[in-house]
Amino acid sequence: MSEVSTVYGPVNSWRLGRSLGVDLLCVNSICSFRCVYCQLGRINVHTAERRVFVPTRKVLEDLGRSAWREADCVTLSGSGEPTLAENLGEVICGIKLLTSKPVIVLTNSTRLTDAQVRRELCGADAIFCKLDAADEKTFRRINRPVEGVTLRTVVEGIKKLRAEYAGHLAIQFMLTPLNIGKCAELARILLEVRPNKVQINTPSRPVAREWFLAARGNLRVDAACGSRLKQLTSSDVARFAQEVARLTNLKVNARAQSCAS
Ligand code: SF4
Numbered sequence: 001m002s003e004v005s006t007v008y009g010p011v012n013s014w015r016l017g018r019s020l021g022v023d024l025l026c027v028n029s030i031c032s033f034r035c036v037y038c039q040l041g042r043i044n045v046h047t048a049e050r051r052v053f054v055p056t057r058k059v060l061e062d063l064g065r066s067a068w069r070e071a072d073c074v075t076l077s078g079s080g081e082p083t084l085a086e087n088l089g090e091v092i093c094g095i096k097l098l099t100s101k102p103v104i105v106l107t108n109s110t111r112l113t114d115a116q117v118r119r120e121l122c123g124a125d126a127i128f129c130k131l132d133a134a135d136e137k138t139f140r141r142i143n144r145p146v147e148g149v150t151l152r153t154v155v156e157g158i159k160k161l162r163a164e165y166a167g168h169l170a171i172q173f174m175l176t177p178l179n180i181g182k183c184a185e186l187a188r189i190l191l192e193v194r195p196n197k198v199q200i201n202t203p204s205r206p207v208a209r210e211w212f213l214a215a216r217g218n219l220r221v222d223a224a225c226g227s228r229l230k231q232l233t234s235s236d237v238a239r240f241a242q243e244v245a246r247l248t249n250l251k252v253n254a255r256a257q258s259c260a261s
Pocket residue numbers: 031032033034035037038039040043079080081108130259260261
């Protein structure tokens with residue numbers, strides 16, 4: 001494990017610029033979801049339990065050795081759900097002290113009902129919260145959560161974070177054939193949450209069958225070793241985004257893009 005770096009990139013991100021990735025879970029793929037489109041492939045450890053997977057000291061040493069000066073920001077996502085790492089808050093503080101770069105967290109929103117997790121996230125400059133469904137059945141079909149996690153708890157957690165967090169909070173919505181008919185229902189939830197921005201993505205990459213560490217970066221899985229989901233067209237995505245913007249008056253961006261978390 002010690003030879004595997006928790007830091008990768010910087011990779012070019014269309015929304016974040018040159019983004020240096022920090023992976024607090026790189027011992028395996030670890031997440032409270034098993035999303036149908038996950039670019040990591042099958043999540044091996046399906047859990048909502050928090051623990052320290054990699055010591056903070058190692059993460060900060062890896063960061064010190066990395067090309068962080070070339071990055072525009074540092075992003076916590078990696079091999080699963082970053083809020084499952086119990087040292088998330090400590091690492092965010094350490095990154096800020098060492099680099100002074102903006103810190104971004106991509107979360108699947110499943111641990112946001114936990115006040116300790118929200119406190120830790122308040123150290124980040126921007127938080128991207130996943131929300132892929134507007135009803136429980138679609139939520140279970142797309143995100144395949146661990147037992148006890150429901151759409152209701154996810155939305156409740158995002159609303160609590162919104163009330164406590166003064167930074168930039170964006171909602172990431174992955175548009176698929178399973179949720180494209182739910183625009184009005186999504187808009188109703190967004191009006192309750194009041195994010196700074198809504199990002200509509202659609203899966204554009206093949207889904208790897210097995211987890212492998214390089215999937216945490218910008219890597220494109222070869223179509224021969226992955227399966228491709230039924231894709232929507234860019235005009236489907238643009239129409240959906242326009243309708244969300246019309247119904248909510250929120251700032252909405254749209255793009256065909258796969259994501260890890
Ligand atoms: S896409 Fe993100 S939230 Fe979904 S299973 Fe993969 S790592 Fe977890």
